[in-house]
Amino acid sequence: MKRIELLSTVVILGLIVTGMVAFADDRFSLTSPNGLSFGLIKGYENWPVVAPSYRTDNNEIRIILGNQTIMEAYRAGVPANGKAFPDGSILVKIGYSERKNKAFTAAIEPDVLRRVEYMIKDAKKFGETGGWGYARFVHDAATGTFKPYGKTADFDRECFQCHKLVKDRDFVFTGYPVR
Numbered sequence: 001m002k003r004i005e006l007l008s009t010v011v012i013l014g015l016i017v018t019g020m021v022a023f024a025d026d027r028f029s030l031t032s033p034n035g036l037s038f039g040l041i042k043g044y045e046n047w048p049v050v051a052p053s054y055r056t057d058n059n060e061i062r063i064i065l066g067n068q069t070i071m072e073a074y075r076a077g078v079p080a081n082g083k084a085f086p087d088g089s090i091l092v093k094i095g096y097s098e099r100k101n102k103a104f105t106a107a108i109e110p111d112v113l114r115r116v117e118y119m120i121k122d123a124k125k126f127g128e129t130g131g132w133g134y135a136r137f138v139h140d141a142a143t144g145t146f147k148p149y150g151k152t153a154d155f156d157r158e159c160f161q162c163h164k165l166v167k168d169r170d171f172v173f174t175g176y177p178v179r
């Protein structure tokens with residue numbers, strides 16, 4: 001009898017552990033082709049908002065978040081003061097499709113999560129792309145999973161190419177609005 005009890009306990013524990021693994025959020029084990037991992041921004045859900053933004057050509061709502069290092073730099077006047085963001089600065093951008101708020105259709109709100117991407121500053125390490133390392137993880141809403149963006153390590157040249165438009169702002173588009 002004892003043996004059967006022990007056996008069933010083991011089986012039940014096994015099922016619980018398997019379930020936990022199957023339902024665990026494994027996004028943080030993903031790595032972009034240039035070696036930057038999703039895990040590097042673990043906890044970003046709780047980071048302060050720098051600003052929202054909205055792209056009119058593809059109807060996308062974005063939220064831009066910053067880690068403590070970059071928030072302090074923003075508050076000290078970077079990049080408007082001509083200074084560069086310090087190493088360790090990270091900006092995360094979360095992109096959503098839009099929908100009308102059901103209760104108040106003049107208001108639009110985030111609908112489907114499309115992607116999470118980030119930029120991390122290390123002037124030496126990412127010298128070839130303006131001192132910023134880039135990573136993007138594309139969300140598949142049907143499965144609730146993410147996929148790293150880019151085929152080869154130099155996919156980040158595409159990011160850099162466009163972010164060069166704001167070279168005079170240390171390659172960062174988003175400013176810190178008064179609040």
Ligand code: HEC
Nearest residue numbers: 053062091093117118119134135136158159162172173174
């Ligand atoms: C065609 C232009 C373009 C390309 C290509 C591009 N970005 Fe951006 N990015 C923008 C614009 C414009 C913003 C400003 C915020 C907004 O409206 O989305 C931005 C903002 C960001 C931000 C927030 C910080 C900031 O500069 O405002 C991050 C992080 C970011 N992009 C990451 C990436 C990554 C990673 C890639 C490449 C995989 C990439 N971007 C490629 C145009 C681009």
